[in-house]
Amino acid sequence: MDALKQPRPETRVITGNAAAAYAVRLCRPDVVSLYPITPQSEVIETLERFHANGTLDAEMVQVEGENSAQNVVCGASMAGARVFTATSSYGLVFMYDAILQTAGYRAPVVMVNVNREPPGIHAVCSGQQDMIATRDSGWIQVIAESVQEILDLVIMAYRLAEDREVLLPIMVNYDGFYLSFLAESVEIPEQEAVDRFLAPLNDQPPRPVLEPGSSKGCGAHGLGAGYVELRRKHMAALDRARGKFDEVDALFGADFGRSYGGQIDCYRTDDAEIILVTSGSAVGTARTVIDAKRAAGVKVGLVKIRMFRPFPIEVLTKALQGRKAIGVLDRSIAFGWDCGPMYQEIRALTPEIGTVPLLSFIDGLANMDITKPHIERVVDDIQRAALGHDYQSVTWIASGE
């Protein structure tokens, strides 16, 4: 066969939101619920365009609010459908009761959450606080760095959520504005290739679903021991999701030529004495700074958190052990702890990592750009702490400290 006539992936310059929508279409969902919110609206608009053009064969439910958006996909998922919804910020917290329910029902819902500052101080701005507000909901939470990664991560999300060993809802996060509206050159895989990638999900034993006339129930009361058993099963599934995510990432790499390291991505960490940990769109800028610092002789490495729930305890411990100092750059805050949430969680790993200077940096709240000078300053602070100088445990970069 003529190699040139083989179907090839298409390359297009599209936004992060469009990339999410392209990925969803490739995964052939049965039921999609849609409700607009800045900066997510383009995701649902793109899906509606696909539907109007006849290239997305799904039940489209234009709900009257995000709470219904989540309940629609939870219900549809429990009836056996593959589902999708997207939200952000105010929408995410408006669906909070349903988010907890979806997790408790172990419904493999795939949801995009375009990170934006939540209610309290009105800011139509980027920030990961919305994701943090739902970190204890029992969902899997993953974070994308680039437009291509958004597309790839949505496809991987279906493979992970619907795995019979996992069966959990998954929230694909990416920074609002910085990634939602950023247009990058993206490789859009062939439909057949995505069908092949997701096909093993159909070879699994069927998951229990609600059916007419079946006498089966969903959401029965679990009291005492029954409750505890279900919670422990949920925790065990989250635990399995860590390794499964690494596996899915590797399988994706084998099929599409792109893999991202699984739960975390380590950049120039092999011989690094100090480490910067961060996530999302700030990672690209951080890589540039790391390269420059390396050129100047600073032995610095970068760890990108791709999976926030379940927290990548083992791989992070391994990546952070034996360093001289560690800094964590958060795009959100941990109320009551006076630090960043990712810093807070890494601090909980101190017994495993060992006691070294651990620095929290808070930056990028409400669309404040995380610039190269900001990250240079972060690396300098970590370096100074490594050399034994006094250091500040928490630094609010954006407020000019």
Next chain:
Amino acid sequence: MTTTETVTRFKKLPKVTQYYKNEDQFTPGVAFCSGCTLEHNVRFVSRVLGKDAIFVGTPSCSAPVLNGANDGAWHRHAHYACTMTGVASSATGLRRAFLKAGKDATIVCFTGDGCAMDVGFQPLSGAAERNEKIIYICYDNEGYMNTGIQRSSGTPLGASTSTTQVGSTGQGKSTGSKNMPMVMAMHDIPFVATATLSHLDDYAKKLDKAREFCKEGFVYLHVFTPCNVGWKTPTDASIEVCRAAVKTNYFPLWEADHGRFRMTYKTKKPHPVEDLTSLLGKFKHLDGAQLAALQAQVDKRFHVLQSLCAGFTEGE
């Protein structure tokens, strides 16, 4: 015992049994209060709609039976329990999933007035506007009975509840109830009807229509369902209360079939509302002025209903 066996055993059965599709799907000894019309209601809905109906419910009086937590008392319907805010939207998800899979399904939301009229109202209104192919039955017991008889927007003017108490300054609820079936009728959906348990033929006919009309769109049934405990009535008085509500025009029986309003039961000489309130402990404190205010509201609502019905002549 099957329905056919029942029919041969008794020579003369109530007419309503001709609507039954199956034997009782509920075990005896369910966890409803003694004399509760909700039990009567849910068993009746099940028998008329058929055993393939999928119930969607929430934490409520019906939850212990519909959703489990009541070991040993059970039913054979598929059911889906969700949050109070999520009934109509969950039902939407189920229905759309079955539609996509080419499966036929009768989805029946079964909630109290607190869910339908208060906290779950937005999703209900949304599902009606989208004309989802589901049946929504609100069993109206005029308050949050499961949580201890608190007021809801279904609680009538003057009623005493645990959050609208009667005392030296409290006079019961200071505002009237939301006219919910009328609100739903204004959503212009295929079928809206009221029903109650003293008029089962009427209810059965409406459930029959509901089963057909939900194939084309949203169906809303508002069912007057007295609560002995909350309304402070004897356990054997429930059906009498239902009948009094109809005879006083407090709860008239009507339907809007594709927007055509019609009284399905005509009270020739409406009784004064006092014929109902005198049966209920929750109204025993009402003075003359309060009674007059409640009567005025009943009359006003009935007048609006009559005007809507007047535009359509019967048998047309």
